[in-house]
Amino acid sequence: MITGKELREKYIRNxxxxxxxxxxxxxxxxxxxxxxxxxxxxxxxxxxxxxxxCAAWVVSPYWRVDTLHTTHGRAxxxxxxxxxxxxxxxxxxxxGDGDCVGIGGNxxxxxxxxxxxxxxxMINNGLYAMxxxxxxxxxxxxxxxxTTPYGNPSHGMDVTKIVKAAGASHVSRxxxxxxxxxxxxxxxxxxxxxxxxxxxxxxxPTRTGKKDRLSxxxxxxxxxxxxxxxPEEGKITVGRFVDIDRPELAxxxxxxxxxxxxxxx
Amino acid sequence: MRAPGVYFxxxxxxxxxxxxxxxxxLFAGYPITPASEIMHHLARALPKTGGRFIQMEDEIASxxxxxxxxxxxxxxMTATSGPGFSLMTENLGFAYMTETPCVIVNVQRAGPSTGQxxxxxxxxxxxxxxxxxxxxxxxxLSPNSVQEMFDFTVKSFNFAEKYxxxxxxxxxxxxxxxxxxxxxxxxxxxxxxxxxxxxxxxFFHSDAEDHVPPMPAFGDGRELLVTGSTHRGNGTRDTAGxxxxxxLVRRLKAKIDDNRNDIIEWEExxxxxxxxxxxxxxxxxxxxxxxxxxxxxxxxKVGFFRPKVIWxxxxxxxxxxxxxxxxxxxxxxxxxxxxxxxxxxxxxxxHVYDRLNSLPTIDRIxxxxxxxxx
Amino acid sequence: xxxxxxxxxxGQGTVLAGVVLGEALAIGQxxxxxxxxxxxxxxxxxxxxxxxxxxxxxxDELTIDIPDFMIIQYQKTLDAWRPxxxxxxxxxxxxxxxxDIPDTKNLIRIPASDIxxxxxxTKVANIVLLGVLSKLLPELEHDALKEAIKRVVPKRxxxxxxxxxxxxxxxxxxx
Ligand SMILES: Cc1ncc(C[n+]2csc(CCOP(=O)(O)OP(=O)(O)O)c2C)c(N)n1
Ligand code: SF4
Ligand SMILES: [Mg+2]
Numbered sequence: 001m002i003t004g005k006e007l008r009e010k011y012i013r014n015x016x017x018x019x020x021x022x023x024x025x026x027x028x029x030x031x032x033x034x035x036x037x038x039x040x041x042x043x044x045x046x047x048x049x050x051x052x053x054c055a056a057w058v059v060s061p062y063w064r065v066d067t068l069h070t071t072h073g074r075a076x077x078x079x080x081x082x083x084x085x086x087x088x089x090x091x092x093x094x095x096g097d098g099d100c101v102g103i104g105g106n107x108x109x110x111x112x113x114x115x116x117x118x119x120x121x122m123i124n125n126g127l128y129a130m131x132x133x134x135x136x137x138x139x140x141x142x143x144x145x146x147t148t149p150y151g152n153p154s155h156g157m158d159v160t161k162i163v164k165a166a167g168a169s170h171v172s173r174x175x176x177x178x179x180x181x182x183x184x185x186x187x188x189x190x191x192x193x194x195x196x197x198x199x200x201x202x203x204x205p206t207r208t209g210k211k212d213r214l215s216x217x218x219x220x221x222x223x224x225x226x227x228x229x230x231p232e233e234g235k236i237t238v239g240r241f242v243d244i245d246r247p248e249l250a251x252x253x254x255x256x257x258x259x260x261x262x263x264x265x
Numbered sequence: 266m267r268a269p270g271v272y273f274x275x276x277x278x279x280x281x282x283x284x285x286x287x288x289x290x291l292f293a294g295y296p297i298t299p300a301s302e303i304m305h306h307l308a309r310a311l312p313k314t315g316g317r318f319i320q321m322e323d324e325i326a327s328x329x330x331x332x333x334x335x336x337x338x339x340x341x342m343t344a345t346s347g348p349g350f351s352l353m354t355e356n357l358g359f360a361y362m363t364e365t366p367c368v369i370v371n372v373q374r375a376g377p378s379t380g381q382x383x384x385x386x387x388x389x390x391x392x393x394x395x396x397x398x399x400x401x402x403x404x405x406l407s408p409n410s411v412q413e414m415f416d417f418t419v420k421s422f423n424f425a426e427k428y429x430x431x432x433x434x435x436x437x438x439x440x441x442x443x444x445x446x447x448x449x450x451x452x453x454x455x456x457x458x459x460x461x462x463x464x465x466x467x468f469f470h471s472d473a474e475d476h477v478p479p480m481p482a483f484g485d486g487r488e489l490l491v492t493g494s495t496h497r498g499n500g501t502r503d504t505a506g507x508x509x510x511x512x513l514v515r516r517l518k519a520k521i522d523d524n525r526n527d528i529i530e531w532e533e534x535x536x537x538x539x540x541x542x543x544x545x546x547x548x549x550x551x552x553x554x555x556x557x558x559x560x561x562x563x564x565x566k567v568g569f570f571r572p573k574v575i576w577x578x579x580x581x582x583x584x585x586x587x588x589x590x591x592x593x594x595x596x597x598x599x600x601x602x603x604x605x606x607x608x609x610x611x612x613x614x615x616h617v618y619d620r621l622n623s624l625p626t627i628d629r630i631x632x633x634x635x636x637x638x639x
Numbered sequence: 640x641x642x643x644x645x646x647x648x649x650g651q652g653t654v655l656a657g658v659v660l661g662e663a664l665a666i667g668q669x670x671x672x673x674x675x676x677x678x679x680x681x682x683x684x685x686x687x688x689x690x691x692x693x694x695x696x697x698x699d700e701l702t703i704d705i706p707d708f709m710i711i712q713y714q715k716t717l718d719a720w721r722p723x724x725x726x727x728x729x730x731x732x733x734x735x736x737x738x739d740i741p742d743t744k745n746l747i748r749i750p751a752s753d754i755x756x757x758x759x760x761t762k763v764a765n766i767v768l769l770g771v772l773s774k775l776l777p778e779l780e781h782d783a784l785k786e787a788i789k790r791v792v793p794k795r796x797x798x799x800x801x802x803x804x805x806x807x808x809x810x811x812x813x814x
Contacts, residue, residue: 044488066484068333068489069491110321257317265316554699
């Protein structure tokens with residue numbers, strides 16, 4: 001077994017990271033690295049793509065693989081270009097909730113519809129952390145943020161339901177409290193053909209925590225107490241919600257090239 | 266992909282053929298008049314050549330996909346018109362900043378906004394140059410025949426690969442939608458991107474004379490950091506430092522500026538002794554050239570000047586011409602190239618024939634020439 | 640310079656006729672040719688047309704103000720260009736589709752749609768009209784048109800189209 005120190009040295013650049021103390025983003029990074037390590041996938045065969053936000057920093061600059069750090073909300077379509085460009089690469093997208101379903105929501109839906117072979121990890125901290133804690137599409141009704149000082153007049157949405165409806169072949173949700181399960185899920189996602197979507201409820205002590213005076217640890221405790229692996233009234237369900245097989249876009253495109261008499265360049 | 270030979274085809278088809286001749290590896294696009302024939306043709310023909318075709322959910326995604334694909338080592342392209350080009354400008358800036366070679370075809374139509382989808386216009390000339398934010402330089406080519414739709418598409422790929430930068434093929438519906446003869450030559454000169462040597466570590470800085478760093482591909486095992494944030498030569502981000510920003514943004518600009526003489530290209534005819542020089546580009550330059558011939562036949566001292574590469578502009582030559590002759594700019598928009606030509610030749614010297622919606626006849630421009638020379 | 644305008648209604652193959660004519664002149668006869676097609680919101684409501692401009696030298700004229708020949712397949716198309724009727728050299732009209740015909744001398748009426756129907760394919764009326772043109776326009780070679788049809792029209796319609804071309808030519812010869 002690789003030690004924590006060895007893992008960090010092998011997979012993470014620019015240490016220490018610039019995440020705030022107690023931030024959950026580093027935990028997701030850790031989990032992704034462990035998954036790759038235990039699958040034995042070579043780092044050179046992974047391309048990690050991100051947009052803009054704290055979550056995006058998980059891959060760029062920190063993850064030590066080929067990285068493409070794109071514009072806000074556009075990680076997924078860039079990743080599609082990479083995957084269709086070279087389908088031998090394992091393409092991982094890490095995206096904040098704002099990035100993934102706010103500005104980038106349309107791309108997410110269509111990537112699920114295409115069922116392109118990407119692993120999309122959505123780090124959900126319930127708001128726009130990097131820009132100062134504004135309301136996001138995931139912020140609950142009534143929550144106060146810097147742009148909803150009187151309470152969120154809108155509603156948060158369950159992204160796992162959207163990606164399920166859109167056709168992703170693998171959908172799940174975990175939290176940073178569930179590190180072991182998360183790592184297993186990332187491993188599964190990396191091997192699963194088609195679009196894998198993992199939502200990770202992740203603590204942001206700096207933005208979410210501040211208003212409620214919660215530390216990172218308090219928030220992990222909260223995840224522990226308020227989640228359940230089986231549906232339960234008043235709790236957030238975690239686990240794997242979808243696991244199906246459907247034709248995948250890159251395979252289809254390559255298949256059509258071959259069928260038309262071409263050889264992929 | 267067609268064999269070498271002579272064909273009677275539409276400009277948009279010639280463009281698609283040019284892209285395949287250049288070695289197109291991935292096309293991503295979204296339908297829009299008057300550019301869709303490019304994607305229709307490629308959807309069928311590209312897979313047979315081993316290239317990937319994909320229709321995306323919008324033009325933002327199309328531009329993103331071709332950028333991602335370019336980093337897998339493929340030549341990539343998208344094609345659109347004004348409304349789609351507006352959406353692309355965000356990621357066009359990203360491609361520029363990350364030095365990603367790719368080709369963006371804009372078959373311009375009459376704008377602004379939805380405007381007139383099937384009608385030609387050249388109101389996007391400034392947008393092609395300045396549409397994205399921040400300081401940047403752009404290479405944009407302006408074809409005026411079906412043959413040039415083919416040739417300039419190849420040329421766009423060559424510039425993109427040579428200078429590791431996005432290139433805009435700034436066509437217009439007047440050329441995209443006409444049919445003419447064009448030749449696919451036996452031999453086509455292609456440029457391929459500079460690949461790094463084993464020991465190379467800097468893929469985002471170059472001290473070479475052309476300022477172009479070598480470009481690896483994803484999967485090469487180089488732990489690439491490709492970011493639209495300001496970055497150092499090795500790709501690491503520097504979100505606040507003066508030196509890094511200054512060095513990067515100036516080099517990217519110099520890459521186009523200092524290679525200007527290799528990039529710019531124009532056509533001119535009897536300019537030196539002309540009292541009036543007609544400047545025109547794109548589809549409008551056809552009747553404009555016809556009008557100049559007619560004027561000369563009737564004894565008027567008129568010359569003709571047409572930038573083939575519209576950005577960077579043939580600034581110096583325009584300035585020279587402007588000192589000796591009056592200028593008549595003929596264009597299919599009100600603001601297309603006007604500010605640039607005016608900047609070079611001065612407003613006292615300049616006359617404009619601007620027209621919207623459709624091309625004029627040769628005679629219409631001829632009358633304008635006579636008017637200006639009176 | 641040769642300037643031909645073909646006008647009809649969406650679905651009548653007006654643009655295809657333009658392509659065949661352009662192909663014949665450009666590839667078959669070595670002319671420089673520009674062929675344009677109307678293609679606008681108006682097309683959806685109906686009128687469709689195609690212009691062919693050909694010359695021995697570079698063609699820089701991309702629009703026709705006054706055509707030499709106008710081939711008209713539809714009433715509304717004719718109505719749209721009524722001002723040009725007297726000015727063009729010759730007007731070739733599908734008399735089955737167009738009824739309100741102006742009173743001019745430079746005009747040929749061809750029951751092209753009926754001829755096409757007799758050939759078992761109403762869609763080839765456009766080619767019947769091209770056959771007429773090939774008789775009237777001395778620069779246009781009948782064989783070049785035939786070859787162009789072979790290159791442009793899908794194989795299974797080739798024979799039908801060539802028959803249509805011949806019929807049009809014959810009709811014009813007897814006119
Ligand atoms: C087009 C564009 N609009 C706005 C921004 C500013 N911006 C940067 S990060 C961000 C929010 C990111 O939120 P999220 O994706 O949830 O990531 P987090 O920081 O919460 O991890 C915004 C709005 C931007 N970079 N680009
Ligand atoms: S602001 Fe929040 S999400 Fe961003 S680094 Fe700090 S704790 Fe993490
Ligand atoms: Mg967030």
